[in-house]
Amino acid sequence: MDLGIKGKKALVCASSKGLGLGCARALAEAGVDLVMNARGAEALETAAAAIRAEFGVEVRTVAADITTETGRAAVLEVAQGVDILVNNAGGPPPGLWSDWEREDFIRALDANMLTPIALIKALVPEMMARGWGRVVNITSQSVKAPIPALGLSNAARTGLTGYVAGTSRQVAGKGVTINNLLPGIHATDRATSLDKGVAEAQGISMEEAHARRCASIPAGRYGTADEFGAACAFLCSQHAGFIVGQNILLDGGGVNATL
Numbered sequence: 001m002d003l004g005i006k007g008k009k010a011l012v013c014a015s016s017k018g019l020g021l022g023c024a025r026a027l028a029e030a031g032v033d034l035v036m037n038a039r040g041a042e043a044l045e046t047a048a049a050a051i052r053a054e055f056g057v058e059v060r061t062v063a064a065d066i067t068t069e070t071g072r073a074a075v076l077e078v079a080q081g082v083d084i085l086v087n088n089a090g091g092p093p094p095g096l097w098s099d100w101e102r103e104d105f106i107r108a109l110d111a112n113m114l115t116p117i118a119l120i121k122a123l124v125p126e127m128m129a130r131g132w133g134r135v136v137n138i139t140s141q142s143v144k145a146p147i148p149a150l151g152l153s154n155a156a157r158t159g160l161t162g163y164v165a166g167t168s169r170q171v172a173g174k175g176v177t178i179n180n181l182l183p184g185i186h187a188t189d190r191a192t193s194l195d196k197g198v199a200e201a202q203g204i205s206m207e208e209a210h211a212r213r214c215a216s217i218p219a220g221r222y223g224t225a226d227e228f229g230a231a232c233a234f235l236c237s238q239h240a241g242f243i244v245g246q247n248i249l250l251d252g253g254g255v256n257a258t259l
């Protein structure tokens with residue numbers, strides 16, 4: 001399918017690895033020029049070079065922490081005028097509900113709620129002025145079904161979801177859509193580190209932790225970054241202009257709910 005976005009320009013945050021990289025690759029495949037970001041310069045440059053070589057699009061990189069004001073300023077200097085924004089950052093650490101203090105919540109809110117909101121505020125006005133734009137926020141299945149050990153993530157991402165629900169309906173009339181993609185478990189470094197935590201806590205091997213988690217997913221496996229990226233690229237396409245303020249689960253059926 002021709003996504004109709006060849007020649008558009010996208011900022012994909014936190015995109016040297018994992019789901020962000022999957023989104024960057026799928027957009028590049030559709031002919032979109034990219035601004036890619038991550039903290040670590042080496043992996044970022046490697047990922048960018050591979051995309052340039054494979055898809056022939058223009059890729060600019062900004063090595064910066066997107067959750068800080070200075071990091072965002074550095075990214076925005078290069079990304080002003082983009083047509084597409086994919087919001088992403090690392091997830092908060094796991095723990096117990098009674099452990100987290102105010103500062104832990106502030107860090108999680110900064111990373112997974114206030115950073116995407118700041119980028120939306122910085123980039124959507126120009127999209128509205130041009131009459132076309134797409135924003136996709138990578139959140140989590142924890143928005144629909146809370147994950148006990150990820151209370152910081154449950155809280156911050158639900159806050160972003162509420163903001164998007166209201167905001168998306170205020171900008172849709174100017175041709176700009178904002179939607180959320182909710183990953184269930186995907187085979188990335190993040191999933192490996194969560195599996196490691198489970199293996200250590202339960203005294204089992206990594207293979208056993210992986211097998212047990214697969215058994216809890218109706219699809220019987222982890223998702224892939226390529227599948228995730230393809231869904232993101234579709235939401236950024238010309239065909240998705242009537243999809244507004246939605247929360248789309250990509251979880252292999254993991255969340256057991258009718259709606």
Ligand code: NAP
Nearest residue numbers: 014016017018019038039040066090091185186188189190
């Ligand atoms: P990942 O494989 O660990 O990749 C994270 C990417 O983000 C890396 O490129 C990393 O590069 C970059 N990054 C992390 N923190 C950053 C920051 N502060 N500023 C800029 N770049 C940053 O993670 P993932 O699995 O793709 O997960 C992406 C998001 O989806 C996370 O928020 C995660 O919690 C959420 N999620 C993932 C799953 C899953 O199963 N994978 C499920 C539900 C939700 P640097 O480290 O070099 O910065």
